Amino acid sequence: xxxxxxxxxxxxxxxxxxxxxxxxxxxxxxxxxxxxxxxxxxxxxxxxxxxxxxxxxxxxxxxxxxxxxxxxxxxxxxxxxxxxxxxxxxxxxxxxxxxxxxxxxxxxxxxxxxxxxxxxxxxxxxxxxxxxxxxxxxxxxxxxxxxxxxxxxxxxxxxxxxxxxxxxxxxxxxxxxxxxxxxxxxxxxxxxxxxxxxxxxxxxxxxxxxxxxxxxxxxxxxxxxxxxxxxxxxxxxxxxxxxxxxxxxxxxxxxxxxxxxxxxxxxxxxxxxxxxxxxxxxxxxxxxxxxxxxxxxxxxxxxxxxxxxxxxxxxxxxxxxxxxxxxxxxxxxxxxxxxxxxxxxxxxxxxxxxxxxxxxxxxxxxxxxxxxxxxxxxxxxxxxxxxxxxxxxxxxxxxxxxxxxxxxxxxxxxxxxxxxxxxxxxxxxxxxxxxxxxxxxxxxxxxxxxxxxxxxxxxxxxxxxxxxxxxxxxxxxxxxxxxxxxxxxxxxxxxxxxxxxxxxxxxxxxxxxxxxxxxxxxxxxxxxxxxxxxxxxxxxxxxxxxxxxxxxxxxxxxxxxxxxxxxxxxxxxxxxxxxxxxxxxxxxxxxxxxxxxxxxxxxxxxxxxxxxxxxxxxxxxxxxxxxxxxxxxxxxxxxxxxxxxxxxxxxxxxxxxxxxxxxxx
Amino acid sequence: xxxxxxxxxxxxxxxxxxxxxxxxxxxxxxxxxxxxxxxxxxxxxxxxxxxxxxxxxxxxxxxxxxxxxxxxxxxxxxxxxxxxxxxxxxxxxxxxxxxxxxxxxxxxxxxxxxxxxxxxxxxxxxxxxxxxxxxxxxxxxxxxxxxxxxxxxxxxxxxxxxxxxxxxxxxxxxxxxxxxxxxxxxxxxxxxxxxxxxxxxxxxxxxxxxxxxxxxxxxxxxxxxxxxxxxxxxxxxxxxxxxxxx
Numbered sequence: 032x033x034x035x036x037x038x039x040x041x042x043x044x045x046x047x048x049x050x051x052x053x054x055x056x057x058x059x060x061x062x063x064x065x066x067x068x069x070x071x072x073x074x075x076x077x078x079x080x081x082x083x084x085x086x087x088x089x090x091x092x093x094x095x096x097x098x099x100x101x102x103x104x105x106x107x108x109x110x111x112x113x114x115x116x117x118x119x120x121x122x123x124x125x126x127x128x129x130x131x132x133x134x135x136x137x138x139x140x141x142x143x144x145x146x147x148x149x150x151x152x153x154x155x156x157x158x159x160x161x162x163x164x165x166x167x168x169x170x171x172x173x174x175x176x177x178x179x180x181x182x183x184x185x186x187x188x189x190x191x192x193x194x195x196x197x198x199x200x201x202x203x204x205x206x207x208x209x210x211x212x213x214x215x216x217x218x219x220x221x222x223x224x225x226x227x228x229x230x231x232x233x234x235x236x237x238x239x240x241x242x243x244x245x246x247x248x249x250x251x252x253x254x255x256x257x258x259x260x261x262x263x264x265x266x267x268x269x270x271x272x273x274x275x276x277x278x279x280x281x282x283x284x285x286x287x288x289x290x291x292x293x294x295x296x297x298x299x300x301x302x303x304x305x306x307x308x309x310x311x312x313x314x315x316x317x318x319x320x321x322x323x324x325x326x327x328x329x330x331x332x333x334x335x336x337x338x339x340x341x342x343x344x345x346x347x348x349x350x351x352x353x354x355x356x357x358x359x360x361x362x363x364x365x366x367x368x369x370x371x372x373x374x375x376x377x378x379x380x381x382x383x384x385x386x387x388x389x390x391x392x393x394x395x396x397x398x399x400x401x402x403x404x405x406x407x408x409x410x411x412x413x414x415x416x417x418x419x420x421x422x423x424x425x426x427x428x429x430x431x432x433x434x435x436x437x438x439x440x441x442x443x444x445x446x447x448x449x450x451x452x453x454x455x456x457x458x459x460x461x462x463x464x465x466x467x468x469x470x471x472x473x474x475x476x477x478x479x480x481x482x483x484x485x486x487x488x489x490x491x492x493x494x495x496x497x498x499x500x501x502x503x504x505x506x507x508x509x510x511x512x513x514x515x516x517x518x519x520x521x522x523x524x525x526x527x528x529x530x531x532x533x534x535x536x537x538x539x540x541x542x543x544x545x546x547x548x549x550x551x552x553x554x555x556x557x558x559x560x561x562x563x564x565x566x567x568x569x570x571x572x573x574x575x576x577x578x579x580x581x582x583x584x585x586x587x588x589x590x591x592x593x594x595x596x597x598x599x600x601x602x603x604x605x606x607x608x609x610x611x612x613x614x615x616x617x618x619x620x621x622x623x624x625x626x627x628x629x630x631x632x633x634x635x636x637x638x639x640x641x642x643x644x645x646x647x648x649x650x651x652x653x654x655x656x657x658x659x660x661x662x663x664x665x666x667x668x669x670x671x672x673x674x675x676x677x678x679x680x681x682x683x684x685x686x687x688x689x690x691x692x693x694x695x696x
Numbered sequence: 697x698x699x700x701x702x703x704x705x706x707x708x709x710x711x712x713x714x715x716x717x718x719x720x721x722x723x724x725x726x727x728x729x730x731x732x733x734x735x736x737x738x739x740x741x742x743x744x745x746x747x748x749x750x751x752x753x754x755x756x757x758x759x760x761x762x763x764x765x766x767x768x769x770x771x772x773x774x775x776x777x778x779x780x781x782x783x784x785x786x787x788x789x790x791x792x793x794x795x796x797x798x799x800x801x802x803x804x805x806x807x808x809x810x811x812x813x814x815x816x817x818x819x820x821x822x823x824x825x826x827x828x829x830x831x832x833x834x835x836x837x838x839x840x841x842x843x844x845x846x847x848x849x850x851x852x853x854x855x856x857x858x859x860x861x862x863x864x865x866x867x868x869x870x871x872x873x874x875x876x877x878x879x880x881x882x883x884x885x886x887x888x889x890x891x892x893x894x895x896x897x898x899x900x901x902x903x904x905x906x907x908x909x910x911x912x913x914x915x916x917x918x919x920x921x922x923x924x925x926x927x928x929x930x931x932x933x934x935x936x937x938x939x940x941x942x
Contacts, residue, residue, distance in 0.1 A: 082830045097751065098817050100858060101759040117838060153832035160834040162826045162887050164851040171841025189851055195758055196854060203825035210821040218814065241806055270753040304726045309734055310755045439757060442774070442781050443728075508830045557741045559734075603746050608708065609807040611749060612741065 034287070034666055034681045037469040038142040043687045044124075047146045050470075051513055055520035062087030064526070065519050066250040068235055070222045070277045072099030074194070074500055075483025076256030077201035078507025084208035086512060088519075091248055092205070093217045093237060095272055095614070100202040103258060103270040104503060107194025108315035108436065110176060110186035111500040113151040118175055122183040124148045129688060131498060134180040134367050135463070135491020136641035136657060137690045138293070140664070140683065142470060143488045150509040151501050155187055157508060161200040165189050176320050178496035180367035180695070186497045191315050191436040197500055201507070220246070221614060222277045223542045225253055225284050225479060228534045232281075232479035236535075236542045240614055243607040245543055247535050249528035251519055252478045254511065255281055259462035259484040261294065263622045263629065264574075265566025267459035268300060268313040274618035275625050278466050278485050286474035287666035287679060289487035290464035291625065292633035295494055295642050296575050297460035298324075298371035301443055302391040311458040312443055314394070315436055316496040319364045321399035321429060322453070324371070326383040326392050328352045333383050343385070343393055343452050354378055362695040369493040369642045369655070370695060372457035376575050377653065379456070386454055395452035400425030457575060461499060463490040463642065464632075467666040467681075471514035472506060475666075480515060482506035487664070492641025546606045549616045554601035558616045561596045565589065565619070565626055573626075577633050578646040585630035586674055593623040627673035632665055635678065655693075662690070697723050697789035701736065703748055704796045706805050713805065715794075725785040729772060730755060730762065732784055749808040757781040757922065760857030763864070764809055765796040770861035770920045778859060778922045798864035802871070802907045813860050815906040816874060822902035823895040824878050826887050846884050853880040855923045862917035862925075868909030873917040875903050876929035883936050893940035900937055 039046045057065065065088050069080045072094040080092040080099075094102060116122040127148040132139055155173070159165065165187050166174040175184040189196040208214040219240040226234040226249070234249035260275035261267035282288045299314045327333050327343075328350055335341035354374055356363045366374075375392050378384070385391050404425030408416040416424070426449050430437065440448050466474050466481035468488055473480050483503040490498065568588050572581040596619070604610040639648040639655035648656045664681040698721045706713030720736050727735075730752050737747035753761040762779040766772035772782045787793065795809065803811040828834060854877070862873035879896050882888025888895070911930055918927045 078830065085829050096753055096759070096761060097813060098858065100817075101753060101761050103754060103759070106754045106756055106758050115837070150832065155837045156834045157828075157830055157832060159837040160826065160828045160887055162850075162882050162885050164847050164854050164881065164885065165837075166851075167842055167844045167847040169844050171843050171847075172838050189854075192758065192855065195857075196851070199854065203820070204830060206817075206820045207825040207827060209817075216817075218817075268756075270759065271755055272753050305724055307724060307727050307731050307735060309728070309731050312756045438776065439781070442757075442777055442783065445726075445783070445785060509832050557738055559738060601741065603741055603744070609749055609810065612747060 034679050035469065036140065036681055037471060038140070039470065043141065043145050046142055047149055054513065054517040057516050057520050057523060059087050061523040063089070065089065065522055066091065066528070067252050067254060067515070068248055068250040069093070069254045069256055070235065071102065071256035071258060071485070072205070073102035073104035073256065073258055073483060074198055074201055074503030075485070075507045076254070077102065077198060077205055078504050079254055079256060079482060079511050080214050081201060081204035081208055082508050082512045083515070084213035090208070090214045091217065091250065092214055093220045093222055095219065095221045095240060097218050099205055099216065099218070100199060102198060103273050104198045104500070105195045106268070106270065107500055108191045108313065109178065109317035110188035110193045110497040111154065111197060112178070112185050112495070112497045113155045113187060113501065114148055114185060115152050115155060117173060118184045120183045122185050126183065127151060127185065130181045131489065131495060132491065132688050133693055134495040135493050136655065136693055137491065137662065137685065138640050138683065139489055139491030141685055141687060146510065147489050147502060147505050150505045153509060154501065154504045158197060158200050161203060163189065163196050163200045176317055177365060178316055179319060179365045179371065180362070180495045186317070188317065191317065191433050194500060197504065201504070222257070223280065223617065224538045225281045225476070226534050226538045227284050227476060228528070228532065231477045233528045234530065234535065236538050238542070241609050243605070243610065245539055247530040247539060249530045251522045251525060251528065252480065252515055255466060255479065255481040255485050256483050256507070257485050259465065260622070260625055261459045261462055263565065263626050264459045264569045265562050266303065266308060266311050266570070268297065268311050271310060274621065276618050276621045278481065279621040279625055281466060281474060281476060281479055281481070283669050285476045286479060286481070287467040287668055288465070288628065289467035289664050289666045290632065291629040291667070292573070292636060292643050293463035293492045293641060294459060295368055295461040295463060296372045296457045298368055298375055298457050299394060299455045300458035300460070301440065302386055302388065302454055302456040312439065313458070313460060314440060314453060314455055315433070316368065318394060318433060318436065321432070322364065322394040322396050323353055323398055324355050324364055324392055324394055325351045325353045326378050326385060330382065333385060336385050337387060352383070359695045366695045367493055367495060372575060373644060375457055390456045391454040392456065393452040394455045396429055396448070397452070399429055403428035461494055463487065463492060463494055467664070471517065472511055473514070473518065478518060480511060482511055492643055545617065546613065549600070549602040549613055550604065550606045552600060552602065554599040556599050557601060558612055558619050561592065561600060562619045562622070564592055565623055568592070569626055569629070573630050573633055576644045576646050579634065582630050582634040586627055586634065589623060589627040589630060590672070590674065593627070596620065596623055624673045628667060628676055631674050631676065632667065636661060636665065697725065697784070697787065699723055699787065700792040702792060702794045703808070705748070705808055708807055709804050723784055725783070727784045728755070728780060729766070729782040729784065730780050749810050751810050752780055755780040758857060760859040763798045763811060763859055763861070765798055765864055767794050770798060770865040771922055776922060776924060778857070798860050800863045800869035802869060803860060803863065815908070816858050816860065816871070818906065819871070819875060819899055819902045820878065823891070823898040826882065827891060840886050842885060850881045850884040853877045853884065853925065853929055856925050857923055859922065861920045861922060863908065865916045865920040866909065867914065867916070868912060870911045870917070871903050871906070871908035872911040872930045872933065873921065873925055873927070875899050876933035877925050879933045879936055880929040883932060892936060896933060896936040896940050900933070
């Protein structure tokens with residue numbers, strides 16, 4: 032099948048408006064006869080469910096957690112971008128579009144990104160109307176801060192809990208529709224397959240995680256909003272339950288999977304401490320507004336710090352290497368995430384890491400305490416304030432901005448970040464790749480949509496900070512509700528989709544057989560044993576830097592590990608009860624397939640772009656080197672074994688932006 | 697460190713349940729409490745036993761999924777943290793740790809340490825929202841200035857993660873801190889005013905219907921709340937309810 036991105040004709044700035052003016056609509060009376068399934072209740076799924084129900088469709092929403100409010104969007108900390116230009120610092124729709132395309136290393140689709148920038152301002156209006164308590168200044172207006180890769184302040188925030196507040200906003204909109212009966216909510220349910228009837232997505236097979244019951248649910252369209260696949264690395268900042276299963280199942284039933292190798296390794300996470308570790312914790316990028324990143328200049332200081340003979344606070348300014356400020360004077364500590372992560376890795380690989388494992392750099396707030404403290408002293412008319420007073424005043428400001436993050440750091444690391452610099456190191460955080468979608472957010476299966484992190488469309492090879500929340504809500508509140516209507520307008524006479532059909536029988540049988548296999552297999556190794564092994568292959572060979580030989584090994588090793596898994600995995604308990612190990616076994620089985628495709632995608636992409644860094648392709652000073660001939664989206668078609676997938680290319684055309692070398696110097 | 701764990705095991709809602717003893721060894725003080733539970737479960741799986749079921753997801757203290765009653769305290773002995781953020785450095789070698797589910801009549805046990813908190817969702821369905829459609833045609837976000845003080849206070853209330861520690865810790869199994877936090881968030885913002893009276897009445901009615909107890913001002917909920925939600929929110933909810941009822 033040839034890829035058709037269905038991008039509307041006409042000038043970039045008019046595409047979305049013209050599109051909306053010309054699509055087919057479904058009349059309100061007919062919407063009552065149309066069902067839509069939404070899998071996932073994060074920002075994308077939650078907002079889509081609420082909006083589709085408001086419009087009048089019958090929505091069935093699925094979450095594996097015990098409440099829609101717990102989806103992992105809740106953990107997003109720093110903020111959400113919007114081209115409001117409230118600060119008057121030159122922001123505009125075009126500039127947000129430009130920053131996002133450049134930040135993504137010219138590997139995203141122009142028309143989708145422009146639409147995202149266009150609707151971004153509405154998101155903020157909408158959320159304020161819903162009662163989201165964004166931070167405000169003393170005049171009562173909304174406050175902003177800066178994120179990496181941009182030169183304006185366009186990020187709106189609610190302390191360090193912006194994702195939580197936005198998700199609770201979407202959840203509240205869902206609650207209103209659940210109360211009206213327009214959303215039927217299935218908590219503690221997991222989608223285990225999509226059902227395709229006459230070439231169209233017409234339902235799903237889901238498992239009730241409490242009773243183990245396998246259920247059939249039909250609908251006129253299926254929306255996948257199940258998030259990203261960062262947990263293929265085992266250790267990531269994702270929630271423990273985050274998984275690729277929904278996305279992978281639709282891939283196996285005909286949806287192309289795009290750019291799986293584009294993974295975001297976030298520069299500021301709490302370093303690992305031991306083999307028992309189950310997950311990594313992010314320290315928001317917003318901290319780079321006020322924190323300065325450094326390692327010692329001299330190796331003897333590094334060694335003394337590791338041995339505990341020297342404290343970082345004892346080093347003078349000229350003994351420190353603020354390497355981001357040194358290498359990237361224009362953007363300094365606010366370079367994009369991929370650049371900041373590689374720079375940290377470069378220093379640690381060179382031996383300058385400051386903790387026992389050698390994998391940590393400092394994020395230091397001392398300069399901010401002083402800067403804010405002096406400002407506060409002036410505001411309060413304190414003449415000749417003491418250094419201690421300045422620090423105290425400054426710390427109060429930093430506490431107001433990032434208090435919960437500092438507290439989280441202290442609880443995990445057992446060090447007080449107000450008194451000593453934080454230690455941070457990059458960790459897997461977000462996946463730009465995902466299910467391929469066209470301009471309508473529809474996958475290559477008609478009637479099956481993918482939104483939010485689950486799709487691939489807006490962030491190219493690297494996502495800018497505070498853009499994930501923007502994309503999730505844009506897709507769910509403002510894009511999908513239009514595009515899905517155009518498709519569903521053909522379904523007004525279809526009537527209820529029956530579930531007692533051969534297609535549902537076949538899908539349910541496949542799901543049940545797999546579950547039966549797991550609970551009956553007399554294996555020797557736990558699910559986690561395999562997940563950890565997979566994670567290690569991924570991190571070592573498909574991590575922050577990749578090379579041909581390593582990727583070739585990864586493809587073979589993952590394939591062998593998967594074979595071993597299907598022979599020797601052990602799953603305790605039965606299929607008809609609450610059984611977390613069983614749920615996890617299914618997720619890891621899918622990760623074991625995705626991982627192989629991931630490595631293959633990284634192998635085929637003979638260039639460096641954004642988060643995908645191939646050692647063979649770098650400039651003299653170690654920056655990513657893009658290749659003109661790779662200016663396309665890799666969309667993979669499933670053909671049995673993941674490594675046999677067939678590559679389809681969607682050429683990326685830039686008519687409104689000049690493709691340049693991406694420089695933050 | 698080496699520890700003895702006394703853990704509540706219950707097959708399903710109908711089972712009577714019992715405490716069972718387990719031993720774990722070589723636990724690092726840097727582990728989180730749930731990582732210690734992972735060690736136990738890996739041990740159980742490898743021995744062919746059933747692992748202990750417990751709720752958890754984000755493991756960074758924000759999703760509100762984890763819910764253990766540890767040594768007689770919701771989320772254990774540390775303050776201002778959820779179970780997933782509790783670290784083993786709070787315990788010492790040789791300790792015996794008692795681990796139970798969040799207990800309340802309105803939170804029936806699903807299995808072992810997993811409880812059903814859907815009563816919280818139903819309270820939210822009864823009024824935990826502002827009735828505004830997501831058309832994108834609302835007024836500009838800056839058209840109504842909101843004092844920083846009110847915005848910050850609303851944010852403090854909105855910080856609630858809905859974990860249910862307040863209910864589990866309250867001798868009356870009262871949900872008033874949870875409901876008070878939601879009512880307060882909207883009561884403090886101009887956008888929440890239009891429906892304020894109906895909201896508080898409906899949410900309190902649903903709370904009573906779910907069988908949660910009343911507040912007798914012991915203040916245990918505030919102490920155990922991982923997000924520091926203040927008792928002021930209960931007072932504000934009572935004021936709002938009074939205002940709505942007269």
